[in-house]
Amino acid sequence: MLEAHVIKARRRFTVDVTVRIPSGESCGLFGASGAGKSTILACIAGAEDPDGGRVALDRLTLHPPPLPLYRRPIGYLTQDANLFPHLSVAENVRFGLTKGAHDGHGVWIERLRERLQLEAIWNERSDAISGGQAQRVAFARMLARKPRLVLLDEPFAGLDRHLVRELLAAIGLWRKEFGFTMLVVDHEADILERLCPRAIVIEEGRAVADATWGELRAKPATALLAELLAPL
Amino acid sequence: MLVKRTAAAVFAVALLYPLAGLFVPVGPWRWGDGATIADAIRVSLVLTAIAMVVVVATGTPMALYIARAATRERLWWQAVLLISVLLPPLALGILLSLAFGPHALGAFLERFGLKMTNTPLAFVVTQVYVSIGYYTLGAVAALDGVPRALEIQAGLLGHDRWSVFGRVTFPMARLGFAVALSLAWVRALTEFGAVVITAYYPAGIPVAMWTSLENFGLPAVMPLLVVFLVTALPLPWLAHILAQRRLRRA
Numbered sequence: 001m002l003e004a005h006v007i008k009a010r011r012r013f014t015v016d017v018t019v020r021i022p023s024g025e026s027c028g029l030f031g032a033s034g035a036g037k038s039t040i041l042a043c044i045a046g047a048e049d050p051d052g053g054r055v056a057l058d059r060l061t062l063h064p065p066p067l068p069l070y071r072r073p074i075g076y077l078t079q080d081a082n083l084f085p086h087l088s089v090a091e092n093v094r095f096g097l098t099k100g101a102h103d104g105h106g107v108w109i110e111r112l113r114e115r116l117q118l119e120a121i122w123n124e125r126s127d128a129i130s131g132g133q134a135q136r137v138a139f140a141r142m143l144a145r146k147p148r149l150v151l152l153d154e155p156f157a158g159l160d161r162h163l164v165r166e167l168l169a170a171i172g173l174w175r176k177e178f179g180f181t182m183l184v185v186d187h188e189a190d191i192l193e194r195l196c197p198r199a200i201v202i203e204e205g206r207a208v209a210d211a212t213w214g215e216l217r218a219k220p221a222t223a224l225l226a227e228l229l230a231p232l
Numbered sequence: 233m234l235v236k237r238t239a240a241a242v243f244a245v246a247l248l249y250p251l252a253g254l255f256v257p258v259g260p261w262r263w264g265d266g267a268t269i270a271d272a273i274r275v276s277l278v279l280t281a282i283a284m285v286v287v288v289a290t291g292t293p294m295a296l297y298i299a300r301a302a303t304r305e306r307l308w309w310q311a312v313l314l315i316s317v318l319l320p321p322l323a324l325g326i327l328l329s330l331a332f333g334p335h336a337l338g339a340f341l342e343r344f345g346l347k348m349t350n351t352p353l354a355f356v357v358t359q360v361y362v363s364i365g366y367y368t369l370g371a372v373a374a375l376d377g378v379p380r381a382l383e384i385q386a387g388l389l390g391h392d393r394w395s396v397f398g399r400v401t402f403p404m405a406r407l408g409f410a411v412a413l414s415l416a417w418v419r420a421l422t423e424f425g426a427v428v429i430t431a432y433y434p435a436g437i438p439v440a441m442w443t444s445l446e447n448f449g450l451p452a453v454m455p456l457l458v459v460f461l462v463t464a465l466p467l468p469w470l471a472h473i474l475a476q477r478r479l480r481r482a
Contacts, residue, residue: 045384046387046388047381047384068392069388070387070388070393070395075388076388080381082379082382082385084382084386084399086403095389098390145390
């Protein structure tokens with residue numbers, strides 16, 4: 001179970017949101033750009049320190065006090081692939097595996113490589129591949145460690161629809177297989193809906209709704225939400 | 233391309249023009265005191281190397297701290313470093329000899345047998361003071377080039393802070409570190425103004441040049457200049473060569 005109460009001051013408002021996700025389930029954070037969704041994810045990941053609140057994953061307290069990043073069983077992916085440019089694609093994917101774990105993960109790494117179509121670029125330098133390829137490598141690197149909690153912060157932005165569809169299918173498959181808990185941020189409802197049966201709607205740092213997509217569409221909590229869910 | 237390369241060549245020629253002085257007739261070159269010169273080279277290389285160990289060991293963690301500090305705090309630390317860089321060498325030498333002299337910290341240190349004037353220790357301490365600001369400022373600039381997001385990602389991939397530094401931060405900043413170390417090395421090795429006050433003995437190459445000039449005139453200084461270039465250049469150049477090679481295993 002992920003239990004996060006995040007309080008973090010931003011320039012225009014203070015983010016104050018509680019997120020609860022039972023183990024193995026997924027939840028979306030939906031809202032307009034600048035609503036505070038990424039801040040919540042960054043605070044849960046440990047990329048930013050919350051000003052208050054509490055974050056725990058099962059019996060592991062992530063904050064407070066802030067647990068060192070390397071002890072957090074978290075996979076965190078953002079719009080930027082953040083690959084290590086001095087390493088090859090293969091070295092990036094294996095980066096999170098401890099020495100002893102390399103052999104044990106061999107089959108799993110091979111599956112990731114095939115499913116994410118990384119064979120052709122496996123030995124390339126990671127600063128010499130395209131943006132779409134980089135994002136696939138980042139997915140593989142994150143999943144290589146089989147994290148208990150996966151945090152996705154609009155990792156599909158800028159990717160073509162075909163690739164997004166592929167990634168969504170792969171994530172769904174692996175989540176079923178490994179049962180990781182997942183929290184996803186996106187401002188595109190159709191993407192979130194594919195990954196998460198329910199969503200928390202954020203407006204100016206506050207949760208204004210927490211429901212399934214059917215419920216959100218049937219009875220939007222705010223005018224802005226109605227607008228965000230309306231077809232173009 | 234040709235125009236740019238020509239412009240770069242003109243720049244390089246202008247930069248190296250002072251070396252034309254080596255070809256100005258000053259009379260037949262001669263060695264002053266051979267043993268003294270050999271000693272000066274040994275003193276300069278060994279003690280500067282020791283100083284660089286201290287500079288890197290203390291300057292690197294400081295640079296890491298400054299590079300990741302909030303902007304306002306970081307400006308204060310940088311001001312402190314700039315003070316050490318901006319002090320004229322002679323003034324720094326005088327201040328060091330007073331601050332470590334018998335009326336200050338020197339009396340305390342002498343109780344432990346640590347003499348802070350005209351000793352190898354005084355030489356190394358002076359070199360550390362004249363060069364550490366250059367190294368640390370350069371290292372901060374190098375670390376600024378490493379996105380914090382990559383370090384966070386490396387941490388979340390299970391690496392503790394030392395491992396993150398060794399596998400991500402340093403490999404990505406290595407060229408900047410090499411430049412910083414080169415500057416510090418050259419600054420320390422060539423130091424005269426401060427060292428001549430705090431550690432006239434044991435004489436390093438700059439002091440040996442000065443005494444050769446005083447005792448034997450320009451003909452005795454010229455070979456020393458060549459020796460100085462030959463001994464000072466390889467280490468920083470090697471650092472640049474190593475830094476520019478791609479690290480196969482980070």
